[in-house]
Amino acid sequence: MCGKCRAKVKMYGAMFLLGLIILMSRAAEALDNGLALKPTMGWLHWERFMCNIDCDRDPNNCISESLYMQMADAMVKEGWKEAGYEYVCIDDCWPSHQRDAQGRLQADPKRFPRGIKKLADYVHSKGLKLGIYADVGKNTCAGYPGSLGYYETDAQTFAEWGVDLLKFDGCYMDWKLLGEGYMNMSKALNKTGASILYSCEWPLYEWPFRQPNYTAIRETCNHWRNYADVYDSWSSVKSILDWTASHQDIIAPSAGPGGWNDPDMLVIGNFGLSHDQQESQMALWAIMAAPLLMSNDLREICPRSKELLQNRHIIAISQDPLGRQGYRTAKVESFEVWERPLSQNRLAIAVLNKQEIGGPRGLPIQAAPGWKICSPKCNVTQILPQYKEMGVQTPNSNLVVSVNPSGTALLTVTPISSNFPGRQSLHWQHPSFKHKNNIL
Ligand SMILES: *[C@@H]1O[C@H](CO)[C@@H](O)[C@H](O)[C@H]1NC(C)=O
Ligand SMILES: *[C@@H]1O[C@H](CO)[C@@H](O)[C@H](O)[C@H]1NC(C)=O
Ligand SMILES: *[C@@H]1O[C@H](CO)[C@@H](O)[C@H](O)[C@H]1NC(C)=O
Numbered sequence: 001m002c003g004k005c006r007a008k009v010k011m012y013g014a015m016f017l018l019g020l021i022i023l024m025s026r027a028a029e030a031l032d033n034g035l036a037l038k039p040t041m042g043w044l045h046w047e048r049f050m051c052n053i054d055c056d057r058d059p060n061n062c063i064s065e066s067l068y069m070q071m072a073d074a075m076v077k078e079g080w081k082e083a084g085y086e087y088v089c090i091d092d093c094w095p096s097h098q099r100d101a102q103g104r105l106q107a108d109p110k111r112f113p114r115g116i117k118k119l120a121d122y123v124h125s126k127g128l129k130l131g132i133y134a135d136v137g138k139n140t141c142a143g144y145p146g147s148l149g150y151y152e153t154d155a156q157t158f159a160e161w162g163v164d165l166l167k168f169d170g171c172y173m174d175w176k177l178l179g180e181g182y183m184n185m186s187k188a189l190n191k192t193g194a195s196i197l198y199s200c201e202w203p204l205y206e207w208p209f210r211q212p213n214y215t216a217i218r219e220t221c222n223h224w225r226n227y228a229d230v231y232d233s234w235s236s237v238k239s240i241l242d243w244t245a246s247h248q249d250i251i252a253p254s255a256g257p258g259g260w261n262d263p264d265m266l267v268i269g270n271f272g273l274s275h276d277q278q279e280s281q282m283a284l285w286a287i288m289a290a291p292l293l294m295s296n297d298l299r300e301i302c303p304r305s306k307e308l309l310q311n312r313h314i315i316a317i318s319q320d321p322l323g324r325q326g327y328r329t330a331k332v333e334s335f336e337v338w339e340r341p342l343s344q345n346r347l348a349i350a351v352l353n354k355q356e357i358g359g360p361r362g363l364p365i366q367a368a369p370g371w372k373i374c375s376p377k378c379n380v381t382q383i384l385p386q387y388k389e390m391g392v393q394t395p396n397s398n399l400v401v402s403v404n405p406s407g408t409a410l411l412t413v414t415p416i417s418s419n420f421p422g423r424q425s426l427h428w429q430h431p432s433f434k435h436k437n438n439i440l
Pocket of ligand 3: 219
């Protein structure tokens with residue numbers, strides 16, 4: 001090897017190490033409870049079942065212990081658990097309106113006759129985990145008792161019940177005390193000694209007043225909601241994507257193993273999204289390194305939606321060990337290109353067709369800013385709309401990605417035979433996603 005090359009290898013080696021150090025220091029800022037090292041996967045009742053407490057008239061769909069037991073059963077029987085979905089999560093409207101004589105939260109006795117501990121035992125017996133819901137303020141959003149003034153009591157109660165995740169809402173709270181409240185609960189959970197994943201809504205409630213401190217949020221929570229609740233509609237999913245893209249420089253760097261931005265639930269398998277739109281939500285939630293918390297009826301879901309939610313290639317992108325959130329990197333001709341750096345120098349590229357008229361349209365792959373990692377060659381796999389090995393490509397490839405209106409094509413790009421290992425990964429340590437030719 002000539003001296004010049006050796007020097008070059010050394011230089012790239014040093015830069016690679018520097019990249020690794022940057023990566024490791026990012027991870028060190030996360031809440032130190034060893035949880036959510038990958039985006040959380042599971043099921044959460046809110047979007048589909050809301051605050052349905054009418055068990056007399058609607059016993060099959062009301063918020064009651066049997067709803068979570070049936071979901072847990074379905075998760076094991078229908079391949080969800082095997083695909084990686086693990087948490088069965090309760091949202092608002094589970095408690096009694098009164099705390100007990102010791103000031104502890106208690107489940108509504110009619111709808112949860114055996115109590116939450118027994119429900120947790122049941123969910124654990126299936127090899128799954130149980131999530132519960134509370135609120136940092138005086139009341140929950142639906143008017144049940146909030147945890148303000150009771151953080152240690154409630155943390156202790158949840159730990160004693162064997163709860164594995166807490167979704168902590170932010171209604172009925174003075175916004176100036178949000179940070180303090182969320183941090184106090186984080187400490188209270190830690191003090192119990194139990195492993196309880198901590199899902200926050202701190203930034204969502206702080207944004208109307210000021211830009212939240214994402215360093216502090218990442219130190220406090222395992223994931224955090226930033227923006228409005230998802231609805232069962234394409235306009236809702238689009239508004240979440242738009243909000244995320246327009247705040248990506250602020251929020252995306254704070255995502256990584258141990259802490260994630262949460263764009264809210266997957267509504268795939270419900271009523272409001274076409275199949276193409278469902279594919280878009282799945283692909284882009286994977287690109288955003290979002291928690292994959294489905295809110296649907298697992299007892300009755302259409303096979304195509306189920307197949308999409310269990311697509312192991314998309315889940316592999318979501319759960320990629322590098323743990324970097326993707327960015328919207330280009331807007332071209334009513335397409336959006338979103339890209340997420342993956343482990344082993346790979347890249348996931350999603351192409352969303354936002355022209356909601358006409359038929360499928362094509363985008364030359366070279367329009368994706370990240371395509372430059374295909375050098376000198378790369379292997380391309382298409383994951384959506386159909387799985388297809390696209391073979392070896394070059395930077396000048398004339399590959400055209402075809403996408404249905406409001407659908408998304410999802411690809412992975414694996415560079416081949418770079419002379420200097422670490423070179424591409426280095427590129428992604430310093431993502432400069434702003435490209436002159438593309439409007440972001
Ligand atoms: C509590 O925090 C400490 C220090 O950050 C950490 O080492 C420990 O694992 C945490 N315990 C739990 C149960 O999260
Ligand atoms: C948080 O804890 C501190 C220290 O115990 C306390 O002074 C403060 O009032 C608490 N804040 C909230 C919102 O509970
Ligand atoms: C944000 O939070 C971090 C960690 O708690 C803190 O060190 C930093 O000073 C805060 N930044 C601002 C601008 O308040």
